Amino acid sequence: MAVNITALTELEARIGELESKLALDEANYNEALDNVWMLLTAYLVWIMSAGFCFLEMGCLRFKNTQNVLTKNIIVPVLGFLCWYVLGYPLAFGATDGSPGKFASGRYFAMHGFWDNKAKFRHWFFQGCFCDTSASIVSGGVAERMSLLGYMIHTIFMTAIIYPICVYWGWSGYGWLNYTEDGVTYKSTISSAWYQDWAGSGIIHLVGGVAALTGAVIVGPRKGRFDGTASEDEFAPHSVPFTVLGTFILWFGWYGFNPGSTGQMHMASTAYTSALVAVNTTLAPCIAGLVVFIGRATVFPPRRFDVGALCNGILAGCVAITAPCAWVKPWEAIIIGIIGGLLYLGSAMFWPAIKVDDPIDALSVHLVNGLWGALAIGFFGDPKEGIGGNGVFYGGNQLGVQVVACICFMVWSCVLSIVVFLPMRFMGILRWSDTFQDAGADEMQHSPKKSVEHSPSKAYLKP
Numbered sequence: 001m002a003v004n005i006t007a008l009t010e011l012e013a014r015i016g017e018l019e020s021k022l023a024l025d026e027a028n029y030n031e032a033l034d035n036v037w038m039l040l041t042a043y044l045v046w047i048m049s050a051g052f053c054f055l056e057m058g059c060l061r062f063k064n065t066q067n068v069l070t071k072n073i074i075v076p077v078l079g080f081l082c083w084y085v086l087g088y089p090l091a092f093g094a095t096d097g098s099p100g101k102f103a104s105g106r107y108f109a110m111h112g113f114w115d116n117k118a119k120f121r122h123w124f125f126q127g128c129f130c131d132t133s134a135s136i137v138s139g140g141v142a143e144r145m146s147l148l149g150y151m152i153h154t155i156f157m158t159a160i161i162y163p164i165c166v167y168w169g170w171s172g173y174g175w176l177n178y179t180e181d182g183v184t185y186k187s188t189i190s191s192a193w194y195q196d197w198a199g200s201g202i203i204h205l206v207g208g209v210a211a212l213t214g215a216v217i218v219g220p221r222k223g224r225f226d227g228t229a230s231e232d233e234f235a236p237h238s239v240p241f242t243v244l245g246t247f248i249l250w251f252g253w254y255g256f257n258p259g260s261t262g263q264m265h266m267a268s269t270a271y272t273s274a275l276v277a278v279n280t281t282l283a284p285c286i287a288g289l290v291v292f293i294g295r296a297t298v299f300p301p302r303r304f305d306v307g308a309l310c311n312g313i314l315a316g317c318v319a320i321t322a323p324c325a326w327v328k329p330w331e332a333i334i335i336g337i338i339g340g341l342l343y344l345g346s347a348m349f350w351p352a353i354k355v356d357d358p359i360d361a362l363s364v365h366l367v368n369g370l371w372g373a374l375a376i377g378f379f380g381d382p383k384e385g386i387g388g389n390g391v392f393y394g395g396n397q398l399g400v401q402v403v404a405c406i407c408f409m410v411w412s413c414v415l416s417i418v419v420f421l422p423m424r425f426m427g428i429l430r431w432s433d434t435f436q437d438a439g440a441d442e443m444q445h446s447p448k449k450s451v452e453h454s455p456s457k458a459y460l461k462p
Helices: 005-046 048-059 062-092 118-140 147-170 200-218 239-256 267-297 306-321 329-352 361-378 398-426 433-438 440-444 455-459
Strands: 177-179
Touching: 005 048, 005 118, 005 239, 048 062, 048 118, 048 239, 062 118, 062 147, 062 440, 118 147, 118 200, 118 361, 147 177, 147 200, 147 398, 200 306, 200 361, 200 398, 239 267, 239 306, 267 306, 267 329, 306 329, 306 361, 329 361, 361 398, 433 440
Parallel strands: none
Antiparallel strands: none
16 A cells, blocks of 8 residues: 655644644643733732721721821832832842842843733732832831831832842742752752742731831830820721721732742642632631630730731731741641730730830731741641641751841841931921821821811810
């Protein structure tokens, strides 16, 4: 039987064309799926800005409502612009070719993005993270820091302070987490690399330390600790807003943590995101319950404290953010329990040393950000094959986590001092006593109609 060589050659060529087309279609499908996933989760992180608005507005006094809202909406306005010009280049501008371990410096103002359009989604997703870190500062310095002072710090926070920490731990080239041979991850201090899935350390600890630095330098609100005002004067004005803000933030966390897979076209990645979502549910649930029961039975006020329940939930969210992809659900519950207990203790500690933290941002973000970053050093079984390396299972993860947290805290504190302290000396950082008595809404914001029925009217002279 004669073989038609020409026909076979044409058939082989046709098969090759079909295989190439199928490979291209698969690549396009994967890229589209990853893009949809990253944008969707970024939108969830973005909506957390509204959560911060409602949470802080509810926890603070009515007379400063517009000021609180202004500070929280100015963060993305300034933050994304700083992220565009300088933040992203410092955080993710490195490429192959032995870059430095401290910071990078490419893609200024998105120069070069057209050569790799996938960077647009990465820029947006990570930019939402950047704004979150800056928003944390707002709560710790609320009701006495000037809008100008807060805006100046936000610029430095989103352009330099936070991006450098991102480079160290997330760029793949920084001294805390880089690849030596393109495969093996390590750090300059250990064979273990810094693990922080979605930012307990890089976002919440860094933002929390900046908030603490600002709170100390600007000082407490007038009458907060000197006995000239009662505790009722500083009571939250709207528990419903606080609860609404908590729900929005918790909802946004399902973009924050599961979205950090960075892709969604593989089954293994899908399973990881599902595990992350489960852990992001369990840890806040148990942490909130621990705080709620603790405040009702052991700690003041020994009543059902809805605001504390909300902060306990958020403390659990922060604590599980770093280890959520590398621990089992039962480990997430333990991490949440400890996070709730840490919140209870630290919420009493800060007032005891006269640090004014109006919304418990330090207890939620600083303390539990530190705990979350350290927790992955204890938990996570290497035998499970999901990346855990905790000391409870013979791993060597804890050392690099400790060193990283110390460096994050020192970096955020020192640079925040450099920003805040000169403004304090110049007299532009803190509201005057008269300003605080009347409230920012009456003194500074427009329209004034929003404060027409405010209790702050009692402070105004006829």
